[in-house]
Each structure stands twice: as structure tokens, then as C-alpha cells.
Amino acid sequence: MSHHVTQMAYTNTTPWHSLGTKLLPNQPIEVWQREAGLDFLIKESPVLFNTVNGNTSLSTIKANYDNKVLYRSDSHEALSVVSSRYQVVQPQEIMDFYRELIAVGKFEMETAGVLKSGRKIWALARTGQETLLRGGDRVKNYLLLATSCDGSLATTATFTSVRVVCNNTLQVALNNSSGQVKVPHRTTFDPIAVKEELGLGITAWDRFQVKMNELTRRPVTKFEATSYFLQVLGDPERPINEQPNQRAIENVQRLFHGQGMGSTLLSAKDTAFGLLNAVTEHVDHHRRARSKDYRLDSAWFGIGAAIKERAWHKALELTD
16 A cells, blocks of 8 residues: 655654654754754656647647646656746754754654655654643644645644543634645745744644643533534434444544543543543544555644544634
């Protein structure tokens, strides 16, 4: 089976998706770039096409300068055809984004890698920020920077929380989208401007901690739990036994009612925080996918990420 993850590296504990090559802590950026498969350039070439002259077999090669082919400098593998206005972000730029944060701050690289041969690339670092919820439930803050060269993803810097007990991930984004910056590929990626807009996540993380604590203190009934899961994963207008996503709903209910990782902690047992984590565990660990790396791509950048965002906002509604 083909894999989405072409190459990646990580340090400390094995990632929840169990992929990649382990590195010792505190490696230089250059080592991370090499071991994560990010030591290549994304190069450009005009789109060429053949034209046939009349009824003869002679052809002429012409160029279409409104579009360009992006390809890898090492393997010459074609990655995409994009508009000539498409602004490429190089793998080196993704890694260099963290260089100063690691040198002068508490940041430490956690994982980095290549998806789909280089069509998507990412790096993730621990910020040093964390919070302790009720019952000793620890949640850590990370900074994810990712981009694409096929138009599937804007260059995105986002703070991402990881619940230690289960490695569930959730973007640190509130109703005003604080904690996330997106740079469309029609504009130039400016790392200094992105860092300034993020504000190093202090405000976003502080507010996120407050919201998480509110969720841990909001008890929920069985009726509220069923209603929540239908809103997040199903169709609230249809009976519970006629849901098109029946298996997923049954799974999150089991996770919430004691089978989920950390579901019996004081922070999660019969609370809105428990509802949220049942969904994030389902998306990160149980949701059907062709492979673990397909699930990673979905959980961070695709429909899985959208499900978790919906779960977050529906959980917040319970605290209003």
C-alpha cells in the first residue's frame, strides 16, 4: 500500500501515529532537516505541451507560462501543476522558522516530515507551555507549521494541544481564530510577520486553558452526551438507530463511557471535556483510514481536523 508519509523524524516518545525515525533530543536544525527528509528544494519549470502541424506527424513543443510544474530537486519527481503566481515555501524555510525559537526560547523540536512525496511538509515543536487540569490531566502546547505545494493547504502556523494521557490532538483556536495564522500561496511567506501575529501563542494558550478548565467543570447528562455526538458526527434530525455514521457514534459513546484513554479521570468523567476527548481520540486513533499516515493527514489537515474543530465549538456551547 502506498503511504502518505514519505519520511519523518521525531524525538522523545513515539508519536501517536507510530511513524518515523527517532532522534536524540536537542539535535541541530540541519540534522532534523536531513533525517526528516526535508533536505531538498522545490523547483519550478514552465508547462510544456506538444502541438501537431496539420496532417503531418511533426510536432512543436510550446510553453504555457500561465502555469508551472513544481518538482523535487533531488529526485526530479513532479509534485504539482500550479498557477505561475503560486508562491512556493521551501522545506528549509519551514525548519528555519523554529531556529530562533529554539535558540532563545523554550521551544524544542518534536517531529517533522514529508507527506505525499513533498506535496505537504510540516514541523512540530513543543513550546514549553502546559496546563494541569482536574485529576492530574496534563495538556501540553505545541506549534505546528505546515505548507503544501499542490494548493491543498495554505502555509499554516497553528498552536496544537496534546493531551498527554492519550496523545489526542486539538488545534488551539477559539472563536476569533486566535492561535492560528494562514498565509495563502498567492502571497509571500514572511516568518517574522507570522511570529508577530501569533504573539508566540501566550494569549491564545492562556485563553485555551481557561476554556478547557470550563469544560472539565461542566457535567453532562446521558441525553446531552447523545445529542452532542449526533451534532458532531451524525444528523440530529434522524433517530439514533438510523444514523448514517452509526459505527462512529457508537464508538465515541463507548470511549466517553469509560473505554477511552483518560475517560475516567476527574477532568473527563461525565463532563464536556470528556465528550470532546472522546471525539478527538476517535479521530486520532480509531477513525477508519487506509493507513496510519492517511489518518495523520486527515487529523491535522483534512476532514478529521474539521471534525475536531466542530467538536470543540459544540463543547464550548455547553458552557455558554
